[in-house]
Amino acid sequence: xxxxxxxxxxxxxxxxGRTGHARxxxxxxxxxDPVAFAASLALAGCGDDDAAIEVIGLPFAFRCDDRRIVxxxxxDVRVRxxxxxxxxxxxxARPGEEVVVEGSALTRFAxxxxxxxxxxxxxxxxxxxxxPASLGPLPRPLIAGDELALGASIAGVEVAGRRIxxxxxxGRARAVAGPHDARFPDGSVSTFFSAxxxxxxxxxxxxxxxxxxxxxxxxxxxxxxxIVAGAVQVxxxxxxxxxxxxxxxxxxxxxxxxxxxxDLGQVAQAAPGEELRFERVTPExxxxxxxxRT
Amino acid sequence: xxVRPFGDRAFLIELEQRxxxxxxxxxxxxxxxxxxxxxxxxxxxxxxxxxxxxxxxxLWKDAAAAAEALASAPPGAASAVAGRLIEIPTVYDGPDxxxxxxxxxxxxxxxxxxxxxxxYRAFFLGFMPGLAYCGMLDPRIDAPRLASPRPRVPAGSVxxxxxxxIVYPVDSPGGWRLIGRTDLKVFDPAQDPAALIRAGDRLRxxxx
Numbered sequence: 219x220x221x222x223x224x225x226x227x228x229x230x231x232x233x234x235g236r237t238g239h240a241r242x243x244x245x246x247x248x249x250x251d252p253v254a255f256a257a258s259l260a261l262a263g264c265g266d267d268d269a270a271i272e273v274i275g276l277p278f279a280f281r282c283d284d285r286r287i288v289x290x291x292x293x294d295v296r297v298r299x300x301x302x303x304x305x306x307x308x309x310x311a312r313p314g315e316e317v318v319v320e321g322s323a324l325t326r327f328a329x330x331x332x333x334x335x336x337x338x339x340x341x342x343x344x345x346x347x348x349x350p351a352s353l354g355p356l357p358r359p360l361i362a363g364d365e366l367a368l369g370a371s372i373a374g375v376e377v378a379g380r381r382i383x384x385x386x387x388x389g390r391a392r393a394v395a396g397p398h399d400a401r402f403p404d405g406s407v408s409t410f411f412s413a414x415x416x417x418x419x420x421x422x423x424x425x426x427x428x429x430x431x432x433x434x435x436x437x438x439x440x441x442x443x444x445i446v447a448g449a450v451q452v453x454x455x456x457x458x459x460x461x462x463x464x465x466x467x468x469x470x471x472x473x474x475x476x477x478x479x480x481d482l483g484q485v486a487q488a489a490p491g492e493e494l495r496f497e498r499v500t501p502e503x504x505x506x507x508x509x510x511r512t
Numbered sequence: 513x514x515v516r517p518f519g520d521r522a523f524l525i526e527l528e529q530r531x532x533x534x535x536x537x538x539x540x541x542x543x544x545x546x547x548x549x550x551x552x553x554x555x556x557x558x559x560x561x562x563x564x565x566x567x568x569x570x571l572w573k574d575a576a577a578a579a580e581a582l583a584s585a586p587p588g589a590a591s592a593v594a595g596r597l598i599e600i601p602t603v604y605d606g607p608d609x610x611x612x613x614x615x616x617x618x619x620x621x622x623x624x625x626x627x628x629x630x631x632y633r634a635f636f637l638g639f640m641p642g643l644a645y646c647g648m649l650d651p652r653i654d655a656p657r658l659a660s661p662r663p664r665v666p667a668g669s670v671x672x673x674x675x676x677x678i679v680y681p682v683d684s685p686g687g688w689r690l691i692g693r694t695d696l697k698v699f700d701p702a703q704d705p706a707a708l709i710r711a712g713d714r715l716r717x718x719x720x
Binding site for chain 1: 519559
């Protein structure tokens with residue numbers, strides 16, 4: 219069991235997401251930064267399917283009643299037990315010892331995984347929290363004093379000290395053009411892939427708003443269509459929105475490009491006021507940049 | 513039908529750009545066929561389907577070939593699963609009922625009669641959990657959305673706008689015109705499926 223002693227601004231239970239329910243209008247939820255989340259599970263000796271805690275607004279602190287391996291990931295995070303340890307490292311938490319998760323002004327989403335995983339029942343196939351519809355086994359932000367059961371830990375002390383190299387956060391995300399790129403006026407797509415946007419403070423788990431450069435929007439109305447995380451909608455005002463884990467399952471704004479899954483965290487972790495650029499890649503080989511032919 | 517890449521793990525299959533029950537059924541049939549292949553989930557809407565796959569299990573080029581094959585030989589609207597009839601007991605006392613009737617040159621009684629005397633098709637679900645877009649409205653009671661959305665619309669509100677009618681599944685912001693309310697729970701996470709209405713169902717609003 220863990221007992222939350224300091225809950226941050228908003229901490230929720232997340233697992234890899236609630237797939238298979240989009241046709242009921244239910245968003246996937248899951249982590250805003252899937253790469254950091256998966257790393258936290260791996261470092262804590264959890265399975266891919268286990269649940270961990272996503273925290274916005276550090277510090278976040280807790281105590282375990284037994285010995286656990288703890289892993290904290292995210293952008294610019296660190297963890298303190300008796301001594302401070304860098305993030306992205308497996309840490310041994312002793313019974314009763316307070317574990318404090320700290321960040322900096324650049325930190326947005328931090329992940330806290332514990333060996334054994336958070337033991338809550340699945341709701342509609344997932345332990346992920348979707349706050350707008352109060353969905354999930356714990357459909358509210360965590361508060362100080364909350365006690366959460368943990369699964370049986372299979373990770374031993376020998377994993378403590380293991381590290382995963384964090385991605386280089388900051389400023390760039392790879393994206394595939396479209397699916398509605400052909401509906402935009404000439405020049406909109408090249409504007410999008412050459413612009414330096416600024417991240418708006420009005421950004422959350424549903425999406426990140428970009429300001430600073432306007433992208434000429436599509437003129438024709440579009441019939442509402444299905445959506446995946448990473449879709450970059452351009453509303454009539456020309457300020458793009460990159461949709462994240464809590465995105466609506468359908469939407470009516472034309473989508474100029476779609477951020478690849480590996481880089482959703484680059485968008486989610488961009489701090490308000492920071493710059494963000496998009497690098498055009500091909501969908502069949504998204505890790506390689508596309509050579510622009512003009 | 514056209515197939516376009518949608519990021520690195522999905523495709524958008526577009527049928528046409530108009531709202532028509534037969535196109536909606538055809539889109540749903542395409543989504544069903546994709547999900548039967550077991551590559552990933554599919555999200556149908558008015559005239560398009562998003563089909564997803566997991567690059568850890570399926571190569572992009574194989575998923576692309578499967579999407580192209582489906583688009584070139586679609587299963588057709590007739591193979592869409594037939595819906596059920598769902599009755600929605602409705603108290604017609606919404607805050608926008610009188611104004612919406614007046615702008616259509618109708619009494620509230622006439623508006624209620626025109627809303628409740630036909631069966632609607634559930635086109636697809638989206639926007640929020642359990643929200644089914646249903647249509648079409650009698651053109652005589654059609655009206656645009658409100659100029660400024662309400663910050664909070666209670667779950668169970670029955671609303672109309674843009675030729676369609678919906679039941680709000682959860683408390684949420686909303687810009688549709690509220691003409692009534694139902695006690696029926698159209699979204700209940702304790703149930704699986706959590707959404708009462710499925711695409712393809714018919715809806716009948718029964719005045720209470």
